[in-house]
Amino acid sequence: MRKNLLLIIISILFFSFNLPAQNVRKNANFQIHIKKSSGGIKIDGLLNDEAWKEAASASDFYMCNPFDTLCANVRTDVRMSYDDKYLYISAECFLKPGQPYVVESLKRDFNFSNNDNFLVFIDTFDDKTTGFSFGANAAGAQWDGQMSEGAKMNLNWDNKWESATTYSSNSWIWEAAIPFKSIRYKDNSTIWGINFSRLDTREKEKSAWAPVPRQFPTASLAYAGALVWDTPPPAPKKNVSIIPYMLGGNLIDFDKSKQVGKNQIGADMKVALSSSMNLDLTVNPDFSQVDVDRQQTNLDRYELFFPEKRQFFIENSDLFDGFGVDNLRPFFSRRIGLAYNSTTKGYDQTAIRYGARLSGKLTKDWRIGILKVQTERNDTITPIQNFSMVTLQRKLFARSNVGLFFIDKQSSIELESQRKNGIQDYNRTIGVEYNLASSNNFWTGKTFFYQTFSPISAPKNFAHALNLSFKNNNWFGIWRHQWVGTGFNPEVGYVPRVGYFNVNPEIGKIFYPKDKNSKIFYGQAKIMKIGFWNEAGLRTDNTNVFATDLIMKDRAGYSFWAASDYIRLLLDFDATRVGKEKLKAGTEHTWNSVGFNYMSSAIKKFTYSLNTRFGGYYANGTRVGITSELAYRFQPYVMFSMALDYNKIDDVDWVNEAQTVTKKLNSEFWIIRPKLDVTFTNKLFFTTFLQYNEQIKNVNINSRIQWRYKPASDIFLVYTDNYFPENLQIRNRAIVLKLNYWLNL
Known part of the structure; x- marks a missing residue:
């Protein structure tokens, strides 16, 4: 089939x-x-x-x-x-x-x-x-x-x-x-x-x-x-830009009593091969100045997604990471520079040696993307790895397109310990995708078919999906379905789960006020269903959602939602994700929940938001979730914000395999995120961001000064600390001074 x-x-x-x-x-x-x-x-x-x-x-x-x-x-x-x-x-x-x-x-x-x-x-x-x-x-x-x-x-x-x-x-x-x-x-x-x-x-x-x-x-x-x-724009002349950088810094790992001086140089280069085709090159890149991710409490069964922010991967990025849908991506550039560690069940950082990206228009209707990146060996865990991707896209009709891609991950395995870490000699993905966009934006959607290959390929190594949506001034509707085989394994992608068939229809009504004096700008109400079945046809997940949103003319917003959930666990699952007893695979769980959200108008200097969740949880438990952010700005130079993320899980029933011992699992998690932004001018910025995350037991401080002394040329001073939250004992510290300069040749 x-x-x-x-x-x-x-x-x-x-x-x-x-x-x-x-x-x-x-x-x-x-x-x-x-x-x-x-x-x-x-x-x-x-x-x-x-x-x-x-x-x-x-x-x-x-x-x-x-x-x-x-x-x-x-x-x-x-x-x-x-x-x-x-x-x-x-x-x-x-x-x-x-x-x-x-x-x-x-x-x-x-x-x-x-x-x-x-x-x-x-x-x-x-x-x-x-x-x-x-x-x-x-x-x-x-x-x-x-x-x-x-x-x-x-x-x-x-x-x-x-x-x-x-x-x-x-x-x-x-x-x-x-x-x-x-x-x-x-x-x-x-x-x-x-x-x-x-x-x-x-x-x-x-x-x-x-x-x-x-x-x-x-x-x-x-x-x-x-x-x-009046005449065509100037014909492109020689267009080569070099962005060299140098940095000096110091990294201290207090856990290992290890101190490392960091002195590094590298460069990016942009070469315009034509007015529509660009070649990006990088040697020994550094991304220490990139904004830190906003941490989240994860109480789901699957990995969280964080977007790419590294500049080398940005230009024409849709040619590479635009394939797929939110939870089914064959290529995810943040996998490059990260290596999975089977011992810690997490990802270790690996340095990129060099990279090249060719992207742009071949003709009016054809686009091409070619990527090649090599990463360094990470001790005995991960060997030198080469990542390659080739994409070809053709425009169809008014605004639609069809694309092909090939992704290759090659590993130069040297040690048996690397194979034990799950490293294979290669992992490859091929795919074809059609993106629909009607001339008036009324119809949009996509459909695709992907397949993966590796030395130990499992059967059913494919993925297919279809998204089709319409939207006018009164109604919108979406049909989504996905079919992912158990053997689908794109190691350079983002695919949180495999071995399922999923349908996710959604329909909604849009409301606009007819009275010009109304304080309401926009409203909508929608119903949505999310269903999953395994390859044997057994239903494993079902969620029904009703949601409504109301946006005022001053951009204040209100929303309310109610949902019912059913989940049949496919694997043992720690519902607290902090190492407590796991709920058993095959157990069934149902609950109802509601939520209310509010966001104040941005016109006022003091702004605030509130997002809530109340209701059930796995194994007859309950969950309360409250996220709030307060901010005040001294326009336009200073903004201080404080974000709080609170989750409480109570009375989760745990039963052992002999069905003789029952425990009530309870957990409470806080994330606290104060942030100070000072913009002295539109070229000189100072940011300090503190994140206390109780779930991963870490306190992080990140401070950054950026001076854009010339267009696209910057000096960064970045300071980072990580602490144990129990006693604020320091875990590691880093300070880096980085200079880059954009030079047109």
Whole structure:
């Protein structure tokens, strides 16, 4: 049956290659005609250069929220120009009299909903799928991201560009110069997709130049207008960027009475092989400056997911980690640099020696991605390993695409202890995937078939899934199903469980107010079912959910949910995950639970949120979960927040195999996360983050100073401590000073 399914999908793939690609733009009548500048433009946020007077302009924005049939209440004027090196964009965002702006801080890549902001979305290939976004909040904090899947934004993408912002009582002005070297685009093209988005939180209005239906984000490239060039953008010249770094530091492991000095150099390189194809290289990379993960209490049976933040893996990342769905990913780049330790049942860090990534457009309809990374040997546990991936994607119809990939993990096994750690000579995954996106965003979805191979391949080494959803102004619905064999084992992927068939339908009603004076912005109610069956057809999991959400115009939000759960354990499970007695495989568990969530308006300087869960748990137990976060900002320079995560498990029945001894298992877990963000300017930042996690018995302090002394060039000072929570005895400590410099050749 698997072979037949694979043949069907491959047949559809090759048949689809001969179908014509459609290029229908919903807002084709919205055009801005850009002309080459006749004079210089200084990026100072003042708009007093002569070149701006003759620049192309756009105004008359349309309201997207709370209504999508009206003109915007607040005025926004945009101008665009260019020269041989830069694309210039300015926006003057007018304010109602006496209305101050609202921002969280000067920190880069801010939270969109919590800041007055202006953003531009640029579809440089006019494919309504991929692109770039730039912008700022009203205080001048920069925003940049790479776009994929029509509206998805990767804010971990970072590149070289300049901007400045000024503020007056009547408006705030953003002015930017984006080097053509920093973006990828189609050579000799005279039309790009473009849209501009403005959020004014006090006016409670989101608007866009080219109108976007309110059920979709303003980033939706399907609704972008057209940027029409008087002549094609400058042909790309030699474009090679080297980003060398050097660091010095000291690492102390108090458990092992071991101190190691860390002095290291390395470099990244970006080579534009064409205007649409980029080669990323890295040698001896270091990621010590990357933001720490926000820790979570895990009371589920499966591994938690944390997103990739390392810069080397970011550009065109959708070509690699865009395959699959949330809980079924054939490639997960955070597996590279981590090695599984069968003794500790956890992951050990391994260093990356070098890496190369080729990604971009081959033609208008074809994209390619090639990745190669080698990691170092980790003592006797993990050998030198090579990770490779090749992907090929073809655009179909208006915005859909079909893709193929091959993933290979090779291990240079030297010791028998490495085989005992579960290391195999190789692990490979192949797959084909179709992504659906209709021209108006009404239909979206994907379907795929994957298969894995290794020297000791188990049978049923396949995975298949189908997601299909629709959304309009009144209703939305989703059908999801997955079929994963017991032998499916992508070692470079994220697949928490195998050996199941799953269905997950969802349907919901959307409510928008008809009264313009209503304080309500949006509401929805939905029902959802999640069911799992094993390969013998036995039901193992079933969850029924009813949920409702209400968002106010000031962006305060309320939600309520109720759920019923049934679980038949497939393996022994420690319901507390702290090493207590395990519930036995084959036992059945049912419970009901409810939750209420609230998030305050971001307009006020003091903000807070509350998320709750009350109800049953495994083995007739009960569980209470409360997560809250309080924050206060001294706008725009300082923000202090305190997050609390509390979980309590009571009266979980444990019975031994002889059915003679019964215990009541009880546990209580806290995570406490105070955080201080100081943004002295939009180029100098200080962050201190403390995390006390009772479940993993650790207290972590991470402090970081970042000075962006030139665009995309930084100095970092990072200090990290880990302590035992019982007596605050120190476990390990590290301090690192790192300098990098972006050099264009």
